[in-house]
Amino acid sequence: MKMNLSTARVARASARHPWRAVAAWVVGLGVAVALIVTLLGGALITETKLTNDPESARAEELVRSRLGETDDTVDEVAIVRSTTMTVDDPAFQEQVERLYADITALGADVVAGGTHYYLTGDESLVSADRRTTLIPLVIPDGARAEIGQVHRIVERVGLDGAFQVLVTGEATVDAEITEVAEKDLAIGEGIGLSVALVILTLVLGAVAAAILPMVLAIAAIIVALGVAALVGQAIDLPFFVINVITMMGLAVGIDYSLFVVSRYREERAKGLEKVEAIATAGGTAGRTVVLSGLSVSLALMGLLITPDSGTRMVGAGSLLVVIAAVLASMTLLPALLGLMGDKVDAIRIPFVRRHASARPAAATGGFWYWTARAVMGRPVVSLVLSAGLLLAVAIPSFDLKQGEVGVSALPDGLMSKEAFILLEEEFGYGQDLPAVVVIDGPTGAGSVVAAVTRLGAAIAADPDFVTSTLEVHPEADLTILRVWLAGDSANQRAIRAVERLRADLIPAAFDGVPATVMVTGDTAGLVDL
Template identity: 45%
Template sequence: MRGSAGDGPGDGCALPRGIEKPAGLRTGGLAGCLPVGWGAAHPSVRTRARFVTGVNEILHRKPPSRSRFRRNPPEGGVTARHKAQAPLVPPADWPAPSLPNTGRDLAGTLTGPPQGGFTLRTFLSPDRLARQSANHPWLTLGVWAAFIVLALGTASQLKITPSWEIRGSDSQKAANLLEERILGQSPAAETIVVQSATLTVDAPEFQAFVTRLTADIQALPGTVSAVTSVYETGDQALVSADRHTTILPATLQGDIVEATDTVAPLSELLAERNGHDGFTVLTAGDGSIWHDANHQFEKDLSRGEAIGLPIALLVLLIVFGAAVAAGVPVILALLGILVSMGITAVISQFIGIDSSTINMITMIGLAVGIDYTLFIVERFREERAAGLEKVDAVVAAGNTASRAVLFSGITVIIALAGLVIVPASMFGGMAIGAITVVIAAVAVALTLLPAVLSLLGDRINWLRLPGRKTKSEQPIDSGFFGKTTMLVMRHPWIAATTSVALLVAMALPYARINIGSLGLSTFPQHLQSAQAFNVLNEEFSAGLIDPAEVVIEGNADSAEVSLAVANLRKSIAEDGDFSTMSTLTTVEGGQYGYFTVLLNGDATSERAMDALRRLRGEYIPAAFGNTGSEVYVGGGTAQNVDYIDTMEQYLPIVIAFVLTLSFILLTMVFRSIVIPVKAIIMNLLSVGAAYGLVVLVFQEGVGASLLGFHQADQVEAFLPVFLFAVLFGLSMDYHVFLLSRIQERFLQTGDNAAAVAHGLRSTAHIITGAAAIMMAVFSGFALGDMIALQQVGFGLAVAVFLDATVVRSVLVPASMELLGSRNWYLPSWLEWMPRISVEGPARHTAGRVPSHEALAFELGPILTSGD
């Protein structure tokens, strides 16, 4: 457009309505929009209308065509096509730049792609995805509908495979040899317990009951391949010392992988017979333990969803003040979970996926899915309130909040990828499930949500709560958050030291952590397998459920090995933590051999694991040291020992991996080494505080009964690794969202303090709402009956609360205020790093003048471009 008297500050200046002319600008045409002395020797500026259009586009925050974009003028301002043109330099009376050099670099990152640089605008382009989805909403919905239908079809094929493999471990080597060389595919074993308070096994009634039960078990179709009793074998080892209890060893049809399903008819039969005629009938074994655990996890999962979703809806209703706006994030989060389930179901056909993966998908999917859509919906409503048309508001949200969501998703994926490093099959499955649900949540937020917003438009604000004002109607520095921000900014030293001291104090109990494996002894006591374990532990040896399996490779039938086995039998007979030892069995011409050793106690107990360590570290080396044979110890207890040792070994490796990649990514995004270092320190503080509180509540029992939790002597071994990976990723949501807003205002004003204050005040309600939603979801799972899930839910909820309150609302603004422009420091030798833009250009609101340097920076590429 050509300017007019009413269009801008001068005669014909083509500045948008409401933007005042900075001092030093002349009037008349395009030259009237430039400082005195600019463009006089630049005939193309005065004669080519396309430059006028370009300036108007920039001042309205619309980037020029990329084909004409150049980050900086060439040295001396001379190009091959305009050798006679004067250099493009500001006049002497032009005000000094308001941004420091590091800020100018930051401005370059935000305002456009540098020559040869890399920005999200040219990679995935959230704004372009948003525009395409908004312009073609029904097509977008149709594509997503097809994905959802496909996911519904594949999700039903999800294959749950119990697996505790620790790649390369001693126990895994033993398991591989047993399957490949000795026993073949391992069958699933069950130990059925029959007990009477009044009768002994010698009573005819007892024998008749066991005989009928054995016949009924054998009659179950496709369930049990073999079952025996003391009445058939005469083996008195199957009878307790007081003769009131006997066990029936049973073998399920199929292998261990199929046992979870195969055992179901047996469990149902025993549950029916339990309590009849005064007999207690229970079972524990490979199938029933996993069956009970999966059933309980599903029950806890449903309870968590029933608690977390209504609270999340209530929080969203408070944040948005409108029912439609509150419902959209929840619905889209559930769709993302469904799509992820479908993808995971396909993957489960090729690799092992256990029940913990499903829990992970649901927890992470609800948390990030709701948060990501929350950020974008809020930005859309903000842009609409500022006067943008519907599609433009969708694109503006895509160019700002969606970029932050994309980057947050990348950081979460990086953190979760750290779990893949751990050579434990359970982590591989959990990482795959979590990564797929994060990808699905980001895809929904970047494509499906813009289409929904385009269709809804202002109907997103339907069913508004009475008496609620929109965000644009409220002064930005009013209310609790505005006052808190100003208080922190006035006293940054006090705020920083107090918050750090609080987090460090919370983290101190972590020094006393005792990690372990929470096994059957910590299962809810209403479960059949847990009750059976208690009886076995009291009347026999809990090691009957899962004995140690000793595998010999090489010369297993030699005289030296036979002598070693005899010596080992003598050693364990003198150790009260062992029960019995079976005879040596050899195969393949004596090349391989194996025997079992019963341990006293639960396979996950400290007693059993200490005994297993002595067996590996003392007794076997002393007995087999001169035989020339390799000896491996497997079984449940050995797996638990290897599992715990692996978690301890890989925790620092995972931390180093995640921190290194996150530091590199944050440095490229924020063009600063200070911001990443602070982010890492703050995240470590919040995660450390969560670790400490988990130890304090669950291991030491402080407040456990008050909160409805079960105390345990140990913290689940995977928890430190798992919590770090998940929390580091999730905490970046808040950090990126907050810092991107700070960057946006810093570009406009060059004032670090004002930018920090604006970022805090404008995002506090969203960050607090997002944290409240995550806390609701995680707390719902913490109220389950499985202690491991309680520890996970509590640790996540506490860490998110601390991160959103103490860290993001106090420590971040205090540190930003203390460091000032040094926050954006980047050494010159790192200038080569690619530039990645989190948020695109921000709109200029009416009445606000862009800083002179920002204006000059954006005019420069247009004025130096060729045809």
């Protein structure tokens, strides 16, 4: 059966039995909303994983298998600073001990452990001017959402102005990024929908006709989010998949339905009966929508084979909303047109010419008419020029820098951003996210010890590294060197430093040494993308 016949039949059936189609969509939307409310929130995560077994993942697995360490905790750090006192003042000590007691009193379910300078005497927890100290905290991975309780304690302490107290770490950054993303999404949706409605109204010349594409886009988004909530029960979804589905849904939902609505109005203006006009629109514009949806879907499937789980889910979310938009344009839209009929032109905008016209195409003229004639008259020249323009625009992508947005790129005013700046000023590194050098070899062998010493000296002489600590585990034949990076662990300076660590410093230090050396950590994971 030909494509135009099948799409025309679907459109005709929906137009003849509009209430059945609308009822089916209402039920589907109700189920989708229920899934979103009950399941979507618990399926969202803030981390992504690489699935191609990169060096960073192998190093983590080695540490886990040898030492029994797990990924069930995340590190946070509270920062206490005074402009008038040093850590040697009794009042400063009293403040730190009281803050630590309040935080740990939240219980092991929220804060699994921690330490501070007055417990250990560790001078690395104190800044050079002795006015700032760090309180390292260990948060259970399952309690990331509870980090707000720690934030509230810290905020109360800082109210009197005597001390500046901040918290940063994976849980804090994740919580603030999620909050910012949700606010930006709400603002973006409001602006996007408003602008789209104004443009559609001007293009179509009637408010009712302009609202239909918006309704279709929103329906497609809701259905896609509902299906994503189901998928999220088996596969973790990055939180930004909501933004992707919303953005893509507005784009394709409006675009696809605009084709059908415009063609329907043209056919009605030519005198076709309502149902036949809808069927004709479905067999022409509807076929274009289906082919476009198939093309976009095939392109998005390419994202499903990438080694980054976040990119895969972006592709999956986009694919879901494109399919939903095509289905809505083929079934729900013809049903709504069947119910509205010529009321689709209701609330006309004065001075805006009616979009549809019964005049023959040759008499329409206009910019696009003459552009199409020029392109079809010189197809080879047009192909060369358009392909050349597209290639020229694509040239910058060859030097695309992949990675993630670091803390330094977050909006001002966020606690994690302020803590990053303070850490960088007082301790030389903005985040407690070191590169972790994992050395698999006999810890007592002289050649291994000498190589570790050479590597430590090279790191100490490199300005892109701030400091390092060494852990030796002779029972597991494993040595771990943690190296703190200058500045933001996600910026290009940190990425280049880890690349140089792998390509230059480690090979030079371990040349001829019977040991396997790998680098892991957050920055190493970005390098492995």
